[in-house]
Each structure stands twice: as C-alpha cells, then as structure tokens.
Amino acid sequence: MNAIRELHGIAEFEQVMALFEDIWHFEPAGRPITAELMLAMAHAGNYVAGAFDGERLVGASVAFFGADATLHSHITGVLGSPGTGFALKLHQRQWALERGVRRITWTFDPLVRRNAHFNLAKLGARPEEYLPAFYGVMDDAINQGDEADRVLAVWPISDRRVEALVSGARSPVPVPPDAVVALAGDGGRPVPGRADAATVLVAVPEDVERLRRTDPGTAKAWRHAVRETLGDMLAEGRRITGFHDKSYYVVERA
Incomplete structure (x- = not known):
C-alpha cells in the first residue's frame, strides 16, 4: 500500500511537477500548474497530496476550494502504480469530509473509456455539464493537438451510493431492453x-x-x-x- 500525505515544501512540489512532466510531456507554455502555484495553494489551505512508493513519488493530486462547499480537483496524475489513483481519490474524499465539503468536482475527457469507467462506475461521480473545447487545443503528448472537450463530473462524497462504491460494492446501472x-x-x-x-x-x-x-x-x-x-x-x-x-x-x- 502506497503512503499518501499532504505536501508542503517547494522541493516536494518540484517532484510533483517532474511526475506530471513524465506523464504529459507538457509544452513549456502549456503547463496547467507550477511548483510555485502549488506552494501558494497549499499554504492557503487547499489540497495538494502525493502518493509514495517508499521514497518515490508515484502519484499526486491538486485541488482547490470552490463555491457552495465544493472542492475542485484540478489535476491528478499517477505513473506506473496500479490502484494509486483510487487511493488518492479516497484520501481526497476523506480530507474534504473532514473540512465540511459536500462534493468534489473535476473535469475529464469524455472520450477516454478508462476514465469514464473509473469516475462513474468505481467512484459514483455523475457528469453534469459538457464543456466543448474547454482548454482549447492541447499539444501535450497525451492530447496530441486534440480539442480539449471536457465533462464536469460531480462527486457527492457523503451520498450513500458513493459510500457503498468506495467501500467496494459494485452496482452496475441496469440497461432496459428498450434502450x-x-x-x-x-x-x-x-x-x-x-x-x-x-x-x-x-x-x-x-x-x-x-x-x-x-x-x-x-x-x-x-x-x-x-x-x-x-x-x-x-x-x-x-x-x-x-x-x-x-x-x-x-x-x-x-
């Protein structure tokens, strides 16, 4: 089991940036966050956490507070460590619950199957809004110049259905025969x-x-x-x- 904890020092945030660069290979002008911004966000009480395999950083997540008791998860990345993404979301959920947050939101690419399955079937989040070309055209190694359509996912973290899913229950959505x-x-x-x-x-x-x-x-x-x-x-x-x-x-x- 990887250790997950909040991050605080600039050296740790530079590790996070190196991890994100290894995942996305951002163009210099296309970085969605910097080590300095993570430092400021963490210092202001927002969520910046890392997952470690021993001393090696294998995952990280950055989120900030929004309106109406919402935490918005801005970016999460995991490299070569199965199960770490789920563990990070559980850590983020518990962190939010302890601060009176009722829901967590994030955006994801609706074309990526594994992300849709993870967000909807494993976590119990629900898409509420389709955002065409939300980030414009992205030129990192994963998006390859694609128009960055996103779906806004809303995760009601204290909902009974969500509690059951994150505890390991699986409840596939029934598809009626006339679908x-x-x-x-x-x-x-x-x-x-x-x-x-x-x-x-x-x-x-x-x-x-x-x-x-x-x-x-x-x-x-x-x-x-x-x-x-x-x-x-x-x-x-x-x-x-x-x-x-x-x-x-x-x-x-x-």
Missing part, C-alpha cells in the same frame, strides 16, 4: 443512431489516445460525434447515470 444506441462504433468509426428512447447509450472509442497518434482524422470524428450526441443531450436536460460495459454512457431522460 437505443445513439452513437455506436463500426469498424472503429462513430456511427450515429437513434436517441428517441427513455434510455440511450452513447459509445466512445476503444483507445482514443492511440487513435490520436495513428489516425487523427478518426479521433477528430469521434470528438465531434460525442460532442454533438452527448453534449446535446446534456444540454437538453438528460442525465448520464452510468457507464455500461466499459464502453457506453447510459443517458436517461430527467
């Missing part, structure tokens, strides 16, 4: 379908990060298809209630 597929994959490309049922499924590509490297045209087609399908449904007031079969968002009428 329809609004976006599917055919030969690796997005194919629009129907969206006229109470429950709708929206697919995402198997590995969008690989697509960005090997077939950027198809990656862009998925970006626009998910934006037009999932984004439009959220704008209409529908709710994402789960992630089915590690492949599809489950969207229901409110």
